[in-house]
Amino acid sequence: MSGSELQGGPLPHYKLMLYVTGNTPNAAAAIANLERICEQELRGRYDLEIIDVLEHPQLAEDEKILATPTLIKRVPPPLRRVIGDLSDTRKVLLGLELPPAAMAPGAEGVHP
């Protein structure tokens, strides 16, 4: 049970965007890590959009993305950006504003 659930009210829905560059090892690792974290923490209440900057450079331009992979959480606010292969789960949870206590024991990040 997460803290916010105890406080009552519906759990927020997450809209996540992950910008990657093609099929690089970093991209594959970031996708795997993010899907695992989302399934553990946000099951049924997240949308994840994966954007390849090589195919959609204008989206990267509009969003001012420099590094890949970049995870963006716009909803719920505030806006947060996490860069890297998302192998440091604690940092990803920090970026998603999920309490670290919610982390499942033994969850290990995938490295490229």
Added chain:
Amino acid sequence: MTAPAGGLPVQKLPTGIPSFDVIAKGGLPKHRTTLLSGTAGSGKTVFAMQFLSAGIRDAGDAGVFVTFEESAADIRTNMRSFGWDLERWERERKLAFVDASPDPDVDVIQSGSFDLGALLARVQHAVRKVGAARVSVDSLGAMFSQFSDQAVVRRELFRIASALKEMGVTAVLTAERSEDYGAVARFGVEEFIADNVMILRNVLEDESRRRTIEILKFRGTDHQKGEVPLTIVPAGGMVVIPLSAIQLRQRSSDVRISSGNRDLDAMCGGGFFRDSVILVSGATGTGKTLTVTQFLQGGAESGERCLLLAFEESREQLFRNASGWGIDFEAMERDGKLRVVCDYPEVTGLEDWLLAIQGIVQEFKPTRVAIDSLSALERVGTVKAFREFVIGITSFLKHQEITGLFTSTTGSLMGGSSITETHISTLTDSIILLRYVEMYGRMKRGITVLKMRGSMHDKDIREFTIDGAGMHLGRAFRHVTGILAGAPVHLTPGDIERVWSEVQSDGERERRAADEG
């Protein structure tokens, strides 16, 4: 577009930055990356943007500006003062920004390894979108401070630089330096990212700022060496002031024009050359301003437009002087034959004077330009800056086939030479000396043509008088020697005969040698 194959000579891309292409011997190496390093305020961003704007305006080259430091919005605003309407060019798809400036409102959390693939994709996308031939990246140093992992930044910058080359664009990458004389750039790796290295400086020298650009290395191609002065003007940006290069292209004219005084024309072998620069040197009151006035009158009489740049006397005084010699400056001005610009030389630096004068000349289009006096300008800057100014103005005038007459004031009343002369005598085509000559307790004035490039001239020192109708040349000083040294010695008729016969026998010998040869 593809990068040139190995073995082909490096082509140059004319940047369109005024005179930069002269020192770069044609422009920036094409399809290559050039690092432009400089301290804060040395003009890196101006150069980087001007490289693009000159391309858009003059060469039809589209450009991409990648900014790591200032936001695109700030740059649009800042560059408007130079007359570059970036927003219009963006609308017309001639310019695209890649805004990689840090967003202070967003925290970035790092979790694991990353690359700058998105940045590279954006740069490539922008280049494709507008069909860019030129790319500026400003500045590499800001990239190092945006990301903590320096090794990643270094690797990614190398990747971006090589991608730029693969795309066949010509790129300028700026970098910061901590001091004007020291390491090429702050992070020590920037110079290895680019093929070529240039340095901008903004040095405090004798209480005045001196901006220069130096091309340190152009891989596989030629360029001028050393620091070259430059200035940044509000309406146009950076202007490089080259020294020797433009003299090479000057034509030499055989056309003679009148000095405004028939006797002086005769002394010069038939007048001044059309595209020559003449230095008139003398102590105060010897008749320099009169020589200038006559020169302008001579121009107006033959229907030419004349420009007088006066740094010593007020407008009123100049007009009064002229009418005292029977010359009507007011009428000449009314007829559009004369423009008189009076100012204190101290109002601006020498680089800016050079540009200001060039501006007036391009607008008024005179065929004669007089500066009275050059010595007044000497006070404004360092000896080096002054020499550069004289070289700049001399080559500019010759280039436009304008006759230039500069005056120089000698320090001592009798004889002597001025600092101005020492520094510029080799740069001018002709030198006329005006000197006081003491003759049996009376002061007389002497004139001589010391040098007349490409022509025979009278070698005599002739006496002249000044009255209400101007300058009148008289006879040569025959019984006196040492005038130019400021110590006239009167010779007895015996001495004169001996000297004269020596001169004649010299002439005889030369003739005989010529006959035998």
